[in-house]
Amino acid sequence: MFLHFTSLLIVGSLLTAATCAAEVSVTLQSGRTVTGAVSVKTDGERLWVNSGNGGIKVVRPIDWDRIVSATIDGQKISVDQLRQQRFDLVEPEVRLQSEIIARPVRQASYQEEVEIAPRLASLDVYASLENWDYDIVADGLQLTIDARDQFGRKFDLHGQYQAELYAFKRYDFVSVPSQRGAASTRIGHWGGRLDSQAGAEPIRLRYQGQNPELDDTLAPNGLLKVRVIVPGQGVFERKVDWLRIRTWSPYRDYSELNQSPALPYYRR
DSSP states (O other): OHHHHHHHHHHHHHHHHHHSOOOEEEEETTSOEEEEEEOTTOOSSEEEEEEOOTTEEEEEEEEGGGEEEEEETTEEEOHHHHHHSGGGGBOOOOOOSEEEEOOOOOOOOHHHHHHSOOOEEEEEEEEEEEOOSSSSSOOEEEEEEEEEETTSOBOOOOEEEEEEEEEEEEOOTTTSGGGTTEEEEEEEEEEEEEOHHHHHSOEEEEOOSOOTTTOTTEEEEEEEEEEEEETTTEEEEEEEEEEEOSOOOHHHHHHHHTTOOOOGGGOO
């Protein structure tokens, strides 16, 4: 009777060992540790580890050359020994409700990133008051368009641009009483083509019929609205608010306030 009971215990232990897989824990080169049971998918190229509970199993593939160290049920083992004994550690097939296979994600190299077709990911515009000729009166605005691709690199623009300049203009109070004698007025409109060179180099927006430098009815600051149309990429609209459109000159401003239009400032 005792021998029969002992034999039953031995057989039961063997069955338990056959149905319960050993817990394998591997440390990767990145410092991450993955713990689970060895899957039947394991081969000479990758170690597949099962983990999870509650009827959901996550299967993770790990390249053998990424493994730094390993343990089996808390006992240290070399990577070579793990590769030799992997078939003895395979988890028995158990039917689960769901199985998720975590595919390995590989970081793209710089050469591969360069070969990927660039796309316009961000676009910013900057503008400043500039003077391009011999006199002391500002001639217009200099527009700079900064376009970047998905990797943060300079993006060569090919398309069209449109720009509009708005400023408050002083009128008779009777003309625009609702706005207290000042109304927003468009004083400039520009447009043109963009190519790889124009997209990188600043664009000159020369003042047109109304020059804030010579017209004291215009406010010294304005709003520049810019629209960039890039075929295949989209239409981008940007603005530069509170842009200085007239040179700051205390002497001229004081003279204008005191009604002295004949100034040496404007003489050529």
